[in-house]
Amino acid sequence: xxxxxxxxxTFECETGNYHTFCPISCVAWLYQKIEDSFFxxxxxxxxxxxxxxxxxxxxxAEPRYAMAESEEGDISAQLNDYEELKRLCLQIKKDRxxxxxxxxxxxxxxxxxxxxxxMAPKLENELSIPIIVARANGLDYAxxxxxxxxxxxxxxxxxxxxxxxxxxxxxxDSNIQNLFSFLSLEKKEETANKSKNFEKLKKNPPLVLFxxxxxxxxSQLSSESKRQSIQVSGWLPAQRYTDLPSLGDQVYVCGVNxxxxxxxxxxxxxxKCKLIGAPFPIGPDGTRAWIEKICSVFGIKTEGLEKRExxxxxxxxxxxxxxxxxSVFFMGDNLLEISLARFLIRCGMIVYEIGIxxxxxxxxxxxxxxxxxxxxxxxxxMPRIVEKPDNYNQIQRMRELKPDLAITGxxxxxxxxxxxxxxxxxxxxxxxxxxxxxxxRDVLELVTRPLRRNNNLxxxxxxxxxxxxxxNKI
Numbered sequence: 057x058x059x060x061x062x063x064x065x066t067f068e069c070e071t072g073n074y075h076t077f078c079p080i081s082c083v084a085w086l087y088q089k090i091e092d093s094f095f096x097x098x099x100x101x102x103x104x105x106x107x108x109x110x111x112x113x114x115x116x117a118e119p120r121y122a123m124a125e126s127e128e129g130d131i132s133a134q135l136n137d138y139e140e141l142k143r144l145c146l147q148i149k150k151d152r153x154x155x156x157x158x159x160x161x162x163x164x165x166x167x168x169x170x171x172x173x174x175m176a177p178k179l180e181n182e183l184s185i186p187i188i189v190a191r192a193n194g195l196d197y198a199x200x201x202x203x204x205x206x207x208x209x210x211x212x213x214x215x216x217x218x219x220x221x222x223x224x225x226x227x228x229d230s231n232i233q234n235l236f237s238f239l240s241l242e243k244k245e246e247t248a249n250k251s252k253n254f255e256k257l258k259k260n261p262p263l264v265l266f267x268x269x270x271x272x273x274x275s276q277l278s279s280e281s282k283r284q285s286i287q288v289s290g291w292l293p294a295q296r297y298t299d300l301p302s303l304g305d306q307v308y309v310c311g312v313n314x315x316x317x318x319x320x321x322x323x324x325x326x327x328k329c330k331l332i333g334a335p336f337p338i339g340p341d342g343t344r345a346w347i348e349k350i351c352s353v354f355g356i357k358t359e360g361l362e363k364r365e366x367x368x369x370x371x372x373x374x375x376x377x378x379x380x381x382x383s384v385f386f387m388g389d390n391l392l393e394i395s396l397a398r399f400l401i402r403c404g405m406i407v408y409e410i411g412i413x414x415x416x417x418x419x420x421x422x423x424x425x426x427x428x429x430x431x432x433x434x435x436x437x438m439p440r441i442v443e444k445p446d447n448y449n450q451i452q453r454m455r456e457l458k459p460d461l462a463i464t465g466x467x468x469x470x471x472x473x474x475x476x477x478x479x480x481x482x483x484x485x486x487x488x489x490x491x492x493x494x495x496x497r498d499v500l501e502l503v504t505r506p507l508r509r510n511n512n513l514x515x516x517x518x519x520x521x522x523x524x525x526x527x528n529k530i
Contacts, residue, residue, distance in 0.1 A: 065424060065428060065438055065441065066438065066440045066441065067415070067441050067443065068440060068441070068442045068443065069442070069443045069444055070442055070443075070444060070445050070446040070449060071444055071446070072444055072445050072446030072447060072448075072449075073447075074197055074198070074413050074444070075387075075388075075389070075413075075447060075465050075467060075468070076197070076198045076199050076389050076390070076413055076465060077199035077465075077483070078103075078106055078162075078193075078194045078199065078202075079192040079193065079194065079196045079198070079199050079200070079201050079202030079205070080097055080099070080103060080106070080107065080160055080162060080192055080193070080194075080202055081106075081107075081199050081202060082192055082199070082200070082202030082203040082205075082206060083095045083097065083107065083121045083160060083202075084487075085203070085268055085487065086158075086203060086206055086268055086293070087119055087120045087121050089268045089269075089270075089271075089293055089295065090156075090293050090294070090295070090296070090297055091295055091296055092154055092155035092156070092296045092297050092298065093120060093154055093155065093156050093157075093158060093297055094120045094121070094122070094148050094152055094154035094156070094157050094158070095120065095121035095122075095157075095158050095160055096121070096122055096123075096124055096141075096144065096145070096148065096157060096158070096159050096160065097121065097122070097123050097124065097160045097162065098124045098126070098141070098159055098160065098161055098162060098164075098165050098170070098172065099123070099124075099125070099126060099160075099161075099162030099163070099164050099165065100125060100126050100162070100164050101125055103123065103125075103162050103164075104123040104125055107121070107123060120152060120154065122144070122148070124140070124141065124144055126164050126165075126168075137170055137171075137175065138175050138178070138179070141159075141175060141179065142179055142182070142183075145157055145179060145183055145185075145187070146183065149183055149185055154185070154297075155185075155186070155296065155297040155298050156185070156186045156187070156188060156213075156297040157185060157186070157187045157188070158187075158188045158189075158190060158206060158209075159172055159176065159187060159188070159189045159190070160190055160191075160192050160202075160206075161189065161190065161191035161192070161193055162193045162194070163193045163194045163195060165191070165193070166191065166193055166195065172189045172191075173189050176188070176189050186213065186297070188206075188209050188210060188213060189209060190202075190205045190206040190208075190209040190210075191205060192205040192206060197391075197413040197414035197444075198315060198389065198390055198391045198413045198414060199389075199390060199483075199486070200313070200315040200390045200391055200392070200486060201315055201318070201391070201414075203267075203268055203313075203315070203316070204315055204316050204317065204318045204319050205318060206293075207266060207267075207268070207292055207293060207316065207319040208318045208319045208321075208322040210292065210293060210300070211266075211292060211303065211319060211322045211323055211326065211327055212322070212326065212327075213300060214292065214300045214301055214302065214303045214327065215300065215302045215303070216302065216303065216304055217262070217302045217303060217304030217305075217306060217307060260285075260286075260287055260354070261306060261307070261308055261354065262289040262290075262301075262302070262306065262307045262308065263281075263286060263287070263288050263289055263307075263308045263309075263310065263350065263354075264288075264289060264290045264291070264292060264301045264303065264307055264308070264309045264310075264329070265277065265278075265288055265290075265291050265292070265309070265310055265311075265312055266291070266292040266309055266310070266311050266312070266316060266319055266320075266323065267292075267311055267312035267313040267316055268293055268313075269291075269312060269489075269491055270489055271295060272489070273489050273491050273492055273495065274291055276491075276492045276493075276494055276495075277312065277337060277343075277491065277492050280343065280347060280492065280493065281347065281350065283359075283360070284347060284350075284351050284356060284358055284359065284361070285356055286347075286350060286351065286354060286356065289301060289302075289307075290302070292309075292319070303323065303327040303329055304327070304328065304329070305328040305329070305330075307327075307329045307330070308329065308330045308331075308332055308350075308353065308354075309323045309324075309329045309330070309331055309332065310331070310332040310334055310346075310349075310350055311331075311334075311336070311419075312336060312337055312346075312491055313336065313392075314336055314391050314392060314394065314395055314419070314420055314423060315390070315391035315392070316419070317416035317418075317419035317420075320419050332349060332350055332353050333349075333419075333421055333422045334346045334349035334350060334422050335349070335395070335398075335422050335423045335426040336395045336423055336491075337491050337492055338392070338395040338396065338398075338399055338490055338491060338499070339395075339398070339399030339402065339403075339496050339499065340365045340368040340369055340372075340493055340496050341365070341398070341399065341402045341426075341430065342395060342398065342399060342423075342426070343365075343491070343492050343493050343496075344361055344362070344364070344365045345422075345426055347361060348361065349422065364493060365493070368493045368494075368496055371497065372403075372496060372497060372500060375403075375497070375500035375501070375504055376403055376404060376500075378504050378507060378508070379400070379403050379404060379405050379500065379503060379504060379507070380403070380404035380405070381404060381405075381406070382405050382406070382460040382461065382507065383405065383406040383407075383408055383457070383458075383459040383460045383461070384397075384400055384405050384406070384407055384408070384459055384460065384461045384462070384463060384503075385407075385408045385409050385411075385450075385453075385454055385457065385459040385461070385462045385463070386407070386409060386410045386411050386412070386462075386463050386482075387411045387445065387447065387450055387462060387463065387464040387465065387468060387482075388410075388411030388412045388413050388442070388445050389413065389463075389464065389465040389482035389483070390482050390483065390485065390486045391412060391413065391414065392482070392485055392486070392490075393410050393411065393412045393463075393482075394410055394412065394415075394420060394423055394424065394427060394441070395423055396463070396485060396490075396499070397410045397427070397439060398423070398426060398427040398430050399496070399499065400503065401427075401430055401431060401434055401436065401439075402430050402434065403500065404434075406436070407439040408439060408453075408457050408459055409439055409440055409442060409450070409453065409457075410439050410440070410441045410442070411442045411445040411450060412441060412442070412443055412445075413443075413444060414443065414444065415441065415443050447468065451472075451475075454472075454477060455475075458477075459477065460478060460507065461478045461479070461480060461503065461506060461507065462477050462478065462479050462480070463479075463480050463482050463485075463503075464479055464480070464481070464482060465481070465482055465483070466481050466483060469481055478506040478507065478510065479506065480502060480503065480505070480506055484502055485499070485502065488502060
């Protein structure tokens with residue numbers, strides 16, 4: 057490696073296959089987050105088997121999702137789709153009475169051109185229950201984008217900020233005092249209150265955060281924002297569908313996950329919200345940068361944020377000693393790769409390559425710039441970013457580089473382990489609590505588990521024997 061530090065981003069595209077889970081797996085965490093919802097996946101038996109295997113561990117929790125299986129009659133258009141879906145939704149309403157039913161379209165509904173969007177409004181009127189259509193099918197790039205599709209569809213159902221529009225009209229009146237003289241005392245008080253509220257909103261504009269996080273993590277991020285005098289007015293999705301946040305042209309929105317580009321676009325273009333482009337709150341460095349960006353947009357000077365970050369780094373010392381100088385290779389799976397790589401670089405790890413199924417450079421612009429600055433501060437080259445990587449080529453590169461750890465999809469973990477490469481499933485980062493200051497330890501717990509296991513094996517004197525046996529087998 058040359059002594060000259062590469063400060064420019066290197067993007068490559070290998071046009072390999074998308075080796076990721078089907079996006080309908082988003083049901084696993086979304087039905088738990090939106091407590092008054094019910095998810096109906098419309099697809100074939102294959103989709104049902106996938107959900108059964110992926111989410112089977114949750115069967116005793118009586119999950120709020122079901123499968124509407126398409127038969128041969130559906131595919132050959134011999135059955136009435138509307139009547140079948142109506143029968144299922146009536147049963148769901150009777151058994152569960154949810155506040156919203158979310159239809160998840162699959163590849164089959166795309167191929168046979170099932171008109172879910174046309175049927176949903178008609179059935180919604182008949183049943184008097186909201187029905188949202190989200191086509192979270194396998195044509196997407198990554199499993200996590202299922203959530204992106206659902207949240208983008210849900211953004212259309214958020215209420216309008218009508219009060220804000222009224223207040224804006226009041227404040228734009230050039231002579232409010234003259235207006236007061238023609239109004240009754242009651243009207244005077246109402247208008248004055250609207251004016252005061254609008255002035256207050258100009259100082260503290262509404263902020264909506266989007267991205268599905270466990271309630272405890274969402275509360276932590278809201279508390280961190282409150283410490284800097286920023287009030288979070290709502291989350292998309294909310295814990296209950298009936299508590300969806302109000303949206304409008306006076307509302308600021310900020311994402312917490314890198315895979316929500318479709319939701320961000322919908323919020324900006326359709327709902328006219330103002331997007332705050334910030335790095336994502338993963339790791340102490342990312343969380344601080346995320347809060348700082350929001351504060352800078354609102355014209356607020358941060359207080360005690362540096363000290364807060366330093367305390368977290370101090371608490372991570374035992375893990376940092378273990379990962380410092382170790383190398384990691386991201387094969388690409390869930391679109392969290394760039395944020396995780398940036399955090400691990402800040403921890404002192406060497407990142408050989410960041411594979412990623414798909415990269416929206418506009419939505420992740422702030423994260424990419426932050427990653428560049430992190431590498432510059434750590435005096436190391438910026439790792440190459442490979443979009444849509446070819447796994448065969450990646451394995452050849454890993455053979456040469458011999459990383460200490462590969463973060464990969466479940467399908468490749470065992471073959472890599474057999475070749476003597478330590479692995480960590482990327483899906484574990486999808487389900488783990490990795491956002492905010494307090495959860496940085498959980499990220500390093502996952503990363504260091506294979507490394508600590510190897511250390512324990514070495515202490516037992518097993519590692520050399522195992523390596524010899526593996527080489528003989530290969």
